[in-house]
Amino acid sequence: MDRDATADVNAPHSMGTTIIGVTYNGGVILGADSRTSTGLYVANRASDKITQLTDNVYICRSGSAADSQIVSDYVRYFLHQHTIQLGQPATVKVAANLVRLLAYNNKNMLQTGIIVGGWDKYEGGKIYGIPLGGTILEQPFAIGGSGSSYLYGFFDQAWKEGMTKEEAEQLVVKAVSLAIARDGASGGVVRTVTINSEGVTRNFYPGDQLPLWHDEVEAHNSLLDILNASNPEPMST
């Protein structure tokens, strides 16, 4: 019993995670939670799982933190050289295919699911999903990580082609927040990154400002505040 309670703080850092990438009319929005767990312990409650590869291409990382970080480091390095040689910004497709190469050719050793999203002048906003195994699939939206299990039904119902930037952002935040509500391995804050022809914008939605879902209650500083709110019967028998 005791052994379970202390948890395995030496277990590999994994991002049980919720990651999302959606296209909208003009660009893409990437979203993620911020929890990195080692076994049962939350090693980092404010991680940034949305990682920059180039000015116009970002990725969402899930699975093993180490594996996803090293893949993103290699691809950033390759893309940098590619950009120098090409003389113009790399396309999202090239970035995604570089990720695929690493993911596919090292499929026995890596345990990371990645969503690549960005904007380039040829194809506009694009999202590529690269799950375990190294399959590459271009999609209008992609979800990944352990929390995504709870979002398949949600997106089947809520997704629409050609949303505005605001609609898409709200959808992403709502979705990550719903996944956090049910997935123990997801939590913390919701981070979003919006990429379009004008550039890149980061947004931050702290955990205490997310909507409340079923069976969740409002947060307070203390019971005493509730008691003192001139309420005749705050404690029931």
Add this chain to the structure above:
Amino acid sequence: MDTLLSSEGDSQRTQYPYVTGTSIIAIKYKDGILMAADMGGSYGSTIRYKSVERLKQVGKHSLIGASGEISDFQEILKYLDDLILHDNMWDDGNSLGPKEVHNYLTRVMYNRRNKFDPLWNSLVIGGVKNGQKYLGSVSMIGVHYEDDHLATGFGNHLARPILREEWREDLSFEEGVKLLEKCMRNLLYRDRSAVNKLQIAKITEEGLTVSQPYSLKTFWNFAAFQNPTVGAAGSW
């Protein structure tokens, strides 16, 4: 491999499939080959992707369909791209037909199997060259053969009996499509990883066309389905 540096996984490297496609069904018909596949990509028991194209053109004369791990299929398509590219570079007026493509893939699959590092797919190659229709399959361990009608995965169990009964040498395009659809509908009912969005590809001497994605109607309105447990409460 340096035993100090390689991990224990390297010398015995059978992988596990992650994102998989289900059955492929293919038949010869009067003018060529017809092949059908749904557009599902399963991730274990989750139907994760519903727009995966599992039928692809290979050069001028061939069509390939794949079931199994999608990432390995994508890699095979890259190998085939190279193969066709180099064939074209000879610029000798000749081009690889389905029989040659089938043979090449058989060698690839079998050699990977021998290294305990298979490409986790079952492939179907079909095509027409110089009036000759060809239809062959290769499995992930290199088992290969040709036939008038083929199926992979669940299709082996559900589609083949139908094809054995109803296939004929001189099927028209319409009859062929109906036959494939009969098989695909059965797979929809009985294969857990089947998805109701499919494509049918046709290849003839003239060329290849892949249909737009479409869905099949299914039938549930049988009297026996309405109240199946009425005679034996608690049963299913």
